[in-house]
Amino acid sequence: MESLIISKEKFPEIINTIVKSYRLFAPTEENGFSGFNIIKDYSEMDLSYLNSRMPPKAILFNQTETLFLMEPGTKGTIKPKEIRNEKTAIFAIRPCDAKGFRILDTVFFGDVVDPLYKANRDNSVLIGLSCNQPDSSCFCTSFGDSPASGKYVDILFTDIEENYLVEVMTEKGKDFINDFSRFFSPASSKEIEAKNAKEQEAIGLIKRNLKVEGIEEKMDKMFDHPIWEEYAKKCIGCGACTYLCMTCRCFDMLDEGTLDKGARIRVWDSCMFPEYTIHTSGHNPRPARMNRVRNRFYCKYSYFPKNSDVIACTGCGRCIRYCPVNIDIIELMNRVSEMEL
């Protein structure tokens, strides 16, 4: 790992250089929220954000995506989709969201590899930006992570006043930096210390903690517990918590097209909807909201740990921030954690 610095003065210029050879996604302001969009100029970027509303999973795992093309019908044919390898950089992704990609990898690179996600992932450089100002819904520290963690990114930027400290974390990150080396100079120990101080300060701002210790074992005994019904009574089933979650990846597959041209596409779906599981026969294995609310929490805190050895929650806090009825995953899971059984 290498530590560099770039001055804030040079910063606009490097961004405007990167955009010439990369598809550069960065946070921009849209309708009062922050969102990752392709930018062409430094001025479009808005770094006053806490985090984007829409998680950056959408960049590599598109909300709507063609799987293959076809001529529909009983004499139909199939045309493979051309997988485009576009050089992409995601700038100012938060450490929690970068971890989200690591969690999604366990699904998309499982027994079967998803070629669309893989192409996007392979062609992307993740350039993180440490959170100096986490908010009241952030809880990445509950999982042993830090708001200034470079563990899941290729390169990590940290704002240390006049400069950014730039930590190069991977080979991919190194290759990227090499292309733009003229903008960087080596960091001194003072600057590295400045980052550490920022990190400690940020960690101190995170006030909430989700007690993850032993939660999976607890949940093994709580499938029939009334707590799920209690939270289901509040939930309106809007699905926001799943669409906005960095680690939710459920999708639907549909045929779209006209009489002679078509495609099979995938679109994000949500286990919070009753239609998600209903069979054509009318039988629904998750008929009540309780079944669906329970499945969401079990998926993240029980099924993922069992299957992939990782809790499928990064502590990004989106589901807490955007739930219209204030269902709070920290509060719920801490009640589970502390439950006397």
Added chain:
Amino acid sequence: MTENPYQPVLATIEKIKVEVTGERAIKTFKLVMQDKKIQKEFNFVPGQCVMISRLGKGESMFAISSSSTEKDYLEVSVMKQGINTSALHETEVGDTVGVRGPYGNHFDVEGWKNKNIVFIGGGIGMAPLRSIANYTLADKNRDQYGNLDIIYGARTSNDLCFKDEFAELQKREDVNVHLSIDVVEEGWEEFVGFVPSNLLRVKPPSKNTIAITCGPPIMIKFVIQNLLELGFKDEQIFTTLEMRMKCGVGICGRCNIGNLYVCKDGPVFSNAQLKNLEGDL
């Protein structure tokens, strides 16, 4: 198949057999891959499933109903239900469909050698059982298994799938076929009543026997109850589960029961596994 796990290969419908007519119509489709090499390399084990699509009408999971001893084709038996299954029912011989698979785990045809097998099916649930029954009955395999019993029922005699094939099997000495329908019908000479009751009447001995049951959830529930009553152990009882499916390969997240994905960890489960499985069925 293809590098893109979501992209099917093309197959031609070589034959369509009408099994059941009316509201709950069932047809068996004989499919041959258009690429000979793919057909040749298409290996499966009874119990496995395939995604079949009338291109433009979606895609559905079906148990392969033919035996894996037949290498030149595969068959699926499709009940007409929603969009894709109805579109498949409108196809004709020579038409093209998309095929992906084979998916999921399978019956342990190797491990069950030298054992007796009872197949207990209801309605369209006979489809995967037909695959393994025909596998064990194939000339080259028959002497590797003990007694074979097929207990199969449907609501009415019209709803029985594979009627002509059962008529042929009833002539054979090396397999016993016990058919039933739910309510009395004129001219019906076999058992009248539900499949679980027919099972209690047939009373297959549990010693060295594997019982496999597929059908509507309510039937499976009572069949398992009755098998336990007949002395079968949880490890001797197998069933297949159904969940709504999309990707078929454990990625899209749709088909989970607890932490298992039916498309890749199933569809075949032993009752011992089911007892430990906590999830919405």
